[in-house]
Amino acid sequence: MTAKVSVEDVERVAELAHLELAPGETSGMLRDLNAILDYVAELNELNTEGVAPLAQVSELLDEAGQDSADKGVLRPDLPLASLDRATVLAQAPETDQAFFKVPKVIER
C-alpha cells in the first residue's frame, strides 16, 4: 500500500475506465491520486485479520433483530412487462429503429 501511482498507472487506469485524459489533466490526477492514496494508507495501522468484509448493511438490520422480515426479500423471478422498444430507443443518440447504432467495433 506504500506504492505510489506513476504516470503509467494513471494512463493504464484511465484506459480501463474508458477515460481519455489530456496531458495536463494526467499530471493533476497523478498528484491528487497520490495525495488521496497517501491519506487512505492510514488504514494499514489497523489489524483486520479475521474480520469479514461488509459489502452492504442488510445483514446488520437482521442482527439488530429489527428487520427479520427482510430475509428472502427478492421477488419471485417472473417475466414482467418492461419499457417498450420504441420508448427506449427514442432516448438513444443513434438507432436504426430496431437497434442502437454505434461506430464500427472492429478496427481493420
Next chain:
Amino acid sequence: MSSEAKAVESYLEKPKTLAELRAGIEAGTTKAADLAARYYDRIAQVNPRLNVYLSLTRERALEQAARVDDWAAKGDPLPALAGIPVSIKDVLVMRGAPATAGSRILEGYRPPYDATVVAKLESAGAVLLGKLNCDEFAMGSSNENSAYGPVRNPVDTERVPGGSSGGSAAAVAANMAVATLGSDTGGSIRQPASFCGVVGVLPTYGRVSRYGLIAFASSLDRVGPLAGNVRDAATLLGAIAGHDPKDATSSLAPVPDYAVESDRPVEGLRIGVPAEYFAEGLDPEVRAAIGRGIAALESAGCTVKPVSLPHTKYAVPVYYLIATAEASANLARFDGVRYGYRSPDSETLSAMYSHSRDEGFGAEVKRRILLGTYALSAGYYDAYYRKAQQVRRLLAEEYLLAFGEVDAIVTPTAPVPAFKLGEKTGDPLAMYLADIYTVTASLAGICGVNVPSGTTSSGLPVGMQVLARHLNEGTAFRVARAVEAAEL
C-alpha cells in the same frame, strides 16, 4: 455579517409550515394552484442569484394542483401532502423531464419513467415544482462540481450551500419550495442542511426506495427529505418510505407515523456524545453551538453520557475507497450508446466511449472513477477495497455497541460552517474532509437528522447531527424536535 451578506436577508421570510398550508387547502382558503403559482413567482425572482433550480416541471405541477383543488372542492379526504409544493434533486427521474445529475453527459436525456419517490409524493398530493441543482452525480461537498454552475447559499451568497444536495437545502432555506428531496451517500443531505440552516434526513439504508435514483454508490445511496422544520421532514419521510418491489434492498419493515413519533417527549432518553467528534479540527464556534444544543437536551430531561467510537478517524478513507469503487462500476453505463451525450465523429466504438466520457464528465467525477478503478484493479483489490470493507464492519459494529447504551448519538454535522465559494476547490482531499462527521453513519447504514443548533457569531447556521440505530428514525426526530424547540 457583512453588508453584502445582509442583502440576502430578504430571501429568508418565515414560511408557513406544511400543516398550516395543508389546513388552508382543506378549508378552501388556499388554492393549490395559487400556491404553486406563488412559488413559481418566487423562483423566477430569486433563482437568477442562487442557481437553485435546473428545470421546472410547471405543466405537470399545475395539473396536479388542479387535481388537489378538485378533491378539496368536492370535500374528499385529502392525503398528507395535498397541494404542498415540493421539489426534487436532479438525480431523481421524472417521466419526460430533464434529468441531468448535474452532468453534461446526460444532456438531452428525458427519462421514460418516474422514480418510486416521485410516484409516492404525487399520490400523497404533493405538487412537484421542478428539479434542483447538485454536484455532478452527487459527488461533492460544496455544489461547485455541478456542470451548470454552483448554487449559492441563501444565508450568505458568497458562501457555498454545501453538497451534494446544495440545491435541495438552498431551496428550503430561501423558501423556493416548502420541502425537497435530496440524496445522501456520504453526507449529501445532512451537510448542506447544516450549511443552510434547515432540517435534513438520512433515512436508514433500505427505508426509502432507490428506484429512479441515478446511482452513485449503491451500498450507500439514500433518498431523504429536507424541510424547514422537523415535523414537516417527518411527514415527508412518512410519504416516501416503505417497501418497493423495484428495489431489492428496500426494507419490508412497516412505516410508522413519523410526525406523531416526533411529537413524543424526549424525557428519559439517553443521549451519547462521542469525544471523537469533538477533537482537533472542529471550529470553536461550531463546538460552542453544539454544546448549547446538548445543554438544551439535558434541560428537556435527557440523560447525556459519553460514548466511544474509536474507529471514527478511519471512516473518511474507508468511505472514499468504497464509494469510488462502486461509482466506477455504476458510471460505466454512461457510454454514449443508449442515452445522453455522444461525442460526434468518432471513428471506432472504443474512441466513441472515451471521447463521450471525456467530454461528458467533469474533473471530480473523473478523479473518483480513476481512484475507484485503481482500488478495484488487479493487485490492489485486497489492499484497498477489501481492507476498506473490513474496516466498514468495524465501524458499523461499534455503532451497534454504542446503541446498546444510548438511544441516540449527537455530533456536529460538519466541522465548520459554510465556507466561501472557491475556498476548497483546489484541494480534493480538503474537500473530502468536509464529510468527516457524516460518512460513518453512511457506512453503518443507520439513520440520522440534521437539525439547526443556533448560529456562529456572524450568523452562519450550525447543524447538529442526531443519529439513531437502524429503523429508529422516530427517535432521531424526537431528539431533533427538542433541539428545535429550544430556539437556539
